[in-house]
Amino acid sequence: MANKAFSLTELAIVLTIIGIISSSAISAGISQTDSYRYEQTQAKMKMIEEAIVAFVGLNKRLPCPGNAALNIDTSANSSTYGIENFSGTTCTGTQTVNVTANLPAVTPAFTDANIVMGSVPVQSLLLPKEIILDGWGNKFDLVVSRGLSNNTTLPAIDSQESGVIKIKRFTNPGGAVYVTNGAAYAIVSHGPSGAGGYNRSGTRASAGADAKKVENAHTSGGYDEVFVLNIPNNSTTFDDVVRYKTKTQVLFSLGVTLSGNSCNNAYTALSNSNQTNPLNLLCFGTANAATGTINSSADCNVYMLTFSELVRKRCITR
Incomplete structure (x- = not known):
């Protein structure tokens, strides 16, 4: 029995089917790869945020960004890449932007209206x-x-300073509706395109023509305190991934709800520093509205001292 050969038509059909299957497989593979890289990016961001919180708990300030222009694979940079970049006690990072003109008048006034970017x-x-x-x-x-x-001498996170970074949504990039007007920090991935970001060698890619990419890269035309979120992801050209926290959120992550002078004043008012005779200042002596004394009973002392210890647990120690 003779073997039957494929006709040109049959061969064309088979090749078309193979092409469709291959194309689908490649597309699925690319999609899975992008999904994996996005998940990897989010996982790394979470690790960075957890490390930032631990750093604040230990150092009482936010970490200063490093120099993003350094090649992380050059041995000469091994002791300098990924290290906070300071000039004296002032955080410099890779880029500093003064945003005084864009901030509202508040009391107390901002004493340092700058944002610093880097790695x-x-x-x-x-x-x-x-x-x-x-x-x-x-x-x-x-x-x-x-x-x-x-x-600085006064722990930065324990001062009256608040964040000056503004975060807004992509759905309203040109408006004035912000997610927050006072983020303490932001972490930015420049997405699959990498436009506007630094590669591992320290070379910065062009941010391109997308205004939102330019905004997040803070290149020409983007020198301000605003960063743009892409949630939900509804753009083919704007692919940045951004996470942020306010000062309050950072403190809450540490279990802290009081900081600065208010913490010290509250503890002082609630407990006497003389531990050999721990009489609460508000309970000492006869009740007197003029002096602020409430009650001299032993119960008052016990209750207020217990409360003062709860306050202390909510404070950042100096």
């Missing part, structure tokens, strides 16, 4: 080297409110 200081945060890169192999940008990051 994640992974060595200072005791994180592995590769955490400096997102899932697509480009460096994350760490942006901080400088007043909360300066290495």
